[in-house]
Amino acid sequence: MLNFSLTNQIILLAVLLIVSAFFSISETSLMSINRYRLRHLAKNGNTGAKLATKLLYETDKLLSVILLCNNFSNAAAATLVTIIAVQLYGEQQIIIMTGTLITTFLILIFSEISPKVIAAAHSERLALWCSFLLFPILKILYPIVLFVNVFVLGILKIFNIKINFTQNNLITMDELKSIISDSGQFIPNKNKSLLLNLIDLEKVTIDEIMMPHTNIESINLNQSIEEILEKIENFHHNKILVKKEDNDEIQGVLDINKLFKFYIKENMKIENQKELIELIDPPYFIPSGTPIYKQMQKFQDNQEKIGLIVNEHGEFIGLVTLEDILEEVIGEFNIELPSKSSKIIFDENGWIVDGGISIRELNKKLNINLPHNGPKTLNGLILEFFEDIPEPNTGFKIKGITFEIINAQDKIVKSVKIYSKIKKLKN
Numbered sequence: 001m002l003n004f005s006l007t008n009q010i011i012l013l014a015v016l017l018i019v020s021a022f023f024s025i026s027e028t029s030l031m032s033i034n035r036y037r038l039r040h041l042a043k044n045g046n047t048g049a050k051l052a053t054k055l056l057y058e059t060d061k062l063l064s065v066i067l068l069c070n071n072f073s074n075a076a077a078a079t080l081v082t083i084i085a086v087q088l089y090g091e092q093q094i095i096i097m098t099g100t101l102i103t104t105f106l107i108l109i110f111s112e113i114s115p116k117v118i119a120a121a122h123s124e125r126l127a128l129w130c131s132f133l134l135f136p137i138l139k140i141l142y143p144i145v146l147f148v149n150v151f152v153l154g155i156l157k158i159f160n161i162k163i164n165f166t167q168n169n170l171i172t173m174d175e176l177k178s179i180i181s182d183s184g185q186f187i188p189n190k191n192k193s194l195l196l197n198l199i200d201l202e203k204v205t206i207d208e209i210m211m212p213h214t215n216i217e218s219i220n221l222n223q224s225i226e227e228i229l230e231k232i233e234n235f236h237h238n239k240i241l242v243k244k245e246d247n248d249e250i251q252g253v254l255d256i257n258k259l260f261k262f263y264i265k266e267n268m269k270i271e272n273q274k275e276l277i278e279l280i281d282p283p284y285f286i287p288s289g290t291p292i293y294k295q296m297q298k299f300q301d302n303q304e305k306i307g308l309i310v311n312e313h314g315e316f317i318g319l320v321t322l323e324d325i326l327e328e329v330i331g332e333f334n335i336e337l338p339s340k341s342s343k344i345i346f347d348e349n350g351w352i353v354d355g356g357i358s359i360r361e362l363n364k365k366l367n368i369n370l371p372h373n374g375p376k377t378l379n380g381l382i383l384e385f386f387e388d389i390p391e392p393n394t395g396f397k398i399k400g401i402t403f404e405i406i407n408a409q410d411k412i413v414k415s416v417k418i419y420s421k422i423k424k425l426k427n
Helices: 006-032 035-043 047-057 059-089 093-121 123-140 142-158 173-181 189-200 225-233 256-264 273-277 292-302 322-330 359-366 378-386
Strands: 218-220 239-243 250-255 285-287 306-310 316-321 344-347 350-354 395-398 401-409 412-419
Touching (some): 006 047, 006 059, 006 093, 035 123, 047 059, 047 123, 059 123, 059 142, 093 123, 123 142, 173 189, 218 225, 292 322, 316 322, 344 359, 359 378, 378 412
Parallel strands (some): 218 239, 285 306
Antiparallel strands (some): 306 316, 344 350, 395 401, 401 412
């Protein structure tokens, strides 16, 4: 080293700092690169992405070769600066200390902070480029890396620390939702909403989207045929529930289209209940608590579009259709029917809300966070809160949100006002 001219020593120092900077860039860029983006590039045939994927598959060996070369470069640079300082100014202790400080400054600025900041800002481009050099370096230094890793793995074993680099690449549903939500302009808002709704299907049950039995219209076979036909004429859906003559037990579901076909195509007229019963389809029952995504598959397997929900006692509690499930994914269909009328109406200082609205729907539309682990509807939540039927004009708070009962009758809270701003409650 002493036979080197001062110029050559300075050039060698610059080379060592550049080498150290390269390994700092490699470490930061490869550790911060988006793994899913990297896999996508690798599947599309990008050579750099393929090499980077192979390197990251053995992260322990990758870090070993990077740190081995980086620390060697830094140690060599420190030694070289000390030699240059001694040659120029002598072997005094202050000179050696000054050389150490200069080395620390050079390495910190030019080989650590600056390269790593650049690598963090352009991780994908630099990681792919660095992989072309790191891959052969790892092959050349593989025996040394293995030797070093014996001690590393030994220390991890002593402290009972287990490593699994493949497991770290897996994500949970909540993490996937965060990725979709933070995708920005890469995913259109409509598609983003669609994907988030699909993920939520696993957690949502049919009880949360069903129409309660108290809101369902039906015909009873003990009515006259004229009364039944008049009710069907004013009905706004293509299927209607039919109840037995002697009790409220469900006989089946009448397809209105089938009835019209009977009238028009067969050129016949229904004159009694027996003829009507022949057109009724048997009911399709669904147990309460069934997840939406499972029920969607069952609708498809059984070629059904409407299901009647029963609880553990076999009691009819509500109705759900294939359309209801599809609306959970793509949003409400633009159909102007009384049943489709908005359950949320904007009012001064807040909203007038139907008591039968599901808490999940209310949370989504008003961007609030009411508890939904218990009662599924706003009416149920209010009754649970009061443990009684509240009187109209009663004000209260749940989760810091101010409510006021507008209408409550027949043991049900019909409508509620939700205030958008905090309102002082009357005693």
